[in-house]
Amino acid sequence: MTEAPVYPIELQAVTKQYGRHIAVEELSFCVKPGEIFGFLGQNGAGKTTTLRMIMDIIAPSAGKVMVMGNDRPRLVRNQVGYLPEERGLYRKMKALDTIAYFARLKGVPRGVARRRAAQLLDDYGLGAQAKSKIETLSKGMAQKIQVLSTIAHDPDILVFDEPFSGLDPVNQQVLEDLITTLRDRGKTIIFSTHIMEHAERLCDRFLMLRKGRKVFEGTLDEARALEPSTLILQTPDDPLPLLDVPGVEDIVARDRGRYRLVVREDTDRQAILRRALDLSIRIESFGEEEFSLHDLFFRLAAAPTAVSEEPRP
Numbered sequence: 001m002t003e004a005p006v007y008p009i010e011l012q013a014v015t016k017q018y019g020r021h022i023a024v025e026e027l028s029f030c031v032k033p034g035e036i037f038g039f040l041g042q043n044g045a046g047k048t049t050t051l052r053m054i055m056d057i058i059a060p061s062a063g064k065v066m067v068m069g070n071d072r073p074r075l076v077r078n079q080v081g082y083l084p085e086e087r088g089l090y091r092k093m094k095a096l097d098t099i100a101y102f103a104r105l106k107g108v109p110r111g112v113a114r115r116r117a118a119q120l121l122d123d124y125g126l127g128a129q130a131k132s133k134i135e136t137l138s139k140g141m142a143q144k145i146q147v148l149s150t151i152a153h154d155p156d157i158l159v160f161d162e163p164f165s166g167l168d169p170v171n172q173q174v175l176e177d178l179i180t181t182l183r184d185r186g187k188t189i190i191f192s193t194h195i196m197e198h199a200e201r202l203c204d205r206f207l208m209l210r211k212g213r214k215v216f217e218g219t220l221d222e223a224r225a226l227e228p229s230t231l232i233l234q235t236p237d238d239p240l241p242l243l244d245v246p247g248v249e250d251i252v253a254r255d256r257g258r259y260r261l262v263v264r265e266d267t268d269r270q271a272i273l274r275r276a277l278d279l280s281i282r283i284e285s286f287g288e289e290e291f292s293l294h295d296l297f298f299r300l301a302a303a304p305t306a307v308s309e310e311p312r313p
């Protein structure tokens with residue numbers, strides 16, 4: 001008999017209810033070892049609530065949350081690094097002392113904690129600020145200290161709630177690089193965001209949440225495969241006669257001579273080009289449309305009619 005795999009994080013039919021309000025509904029997913037998993041949704045979709053349940057800060061109303069196969073995540077807390085949505089550091093504490101303090105809270109011996117804190121500050125360009133009080137640092141620097149504090153005890157799993165919020169583009173890039181480095185060192189990372197560009201660049205897989213319900217879980221390619229096949233054609237001429245090519249179902253004007261062709265999956269792309277030549281339709285460019293995660297998010301998780309929603313009892 002094969003044993004069920006142990007996932008770093010696994011949720012089974014988890015629901016969280018606040019009074020009559022259902023914040024998270026029947027949510028199941030698992031995060032695989034060593035992956036970067038994006039947790040995406042609009043404001044109020046239920047991201048923070050879910051991450052807090054993973055951290056055992058709040059309890060589910062129903063269902064099961066397991067961290068490293070343990071259904072009492074509190075017991076494996078020291079193997080997890082958590083960046084909460086509401087950040088808070090002691091303003092009067094120095095940068096190095098802050099990181100070492102958080103490591104010590106997770107059981108790291110004092111000397112080791114201080115050495116690691118110094119190393120992390122050096123690695124992430126804050127060596128010169130080691131003795132600066134938090135209150136004297138820029139917002140970006142303080143947030144970096146907060147992130148470094150979550151990894152100072154060398155946890156295997158990282159749970160970051162909106163880690164990019166409040167960072168300027170340069171520091172967002174620094175954080176993206178940090179997250180990639182952590183994955184390359186074998187860590188498992190789940191982070192929430194409503195900024196699709198970060199997720200698109202970083203995530204191996206992601207989950208989209210809409211009003212507490214999962215609307216998608218998988219890779220970007222899997223999400224793209226849900227979309228109808230479309231081609232983008234650029235021409236100074238009228239392309240509507242191409243509608244007579246078998247498989248071309250619709251042609252919609254986009255912008256400045258660009259048209260979107262909705263086609264059946266098996267449509268012969270060469271036949272479209274040959275027909276254009278016959279009809280003297282000049283083609284400036286022609287190719288498959290690549291949906292960005294941003295487009296897909298709007299279709300799956302944000303558009304009012306994106307998914308059929310059963311009425312709630």
Ligand SMILES: Nc1ncnc2c1ncn2[C@@H]1O[C@H](COP(=O)(O)OP(=O)(O)OP(=O)(O)O)[C@@H](O)[C@H]1O
Pocket residue numbers: 018021022023041042043044045046047048049050085
């Ligand atoms: N303690 C609480 N009591 C009552 N309702 C709550 C509580 N915490 C969250 N909610 C509600 O649950 C829903 C999900 O909230 P949650 O904070 O998890 O969303 P989110 O996806 O993290 O959004 P944001 O990006 O705005 O933080 C929201 O409608 C919110 O108002």
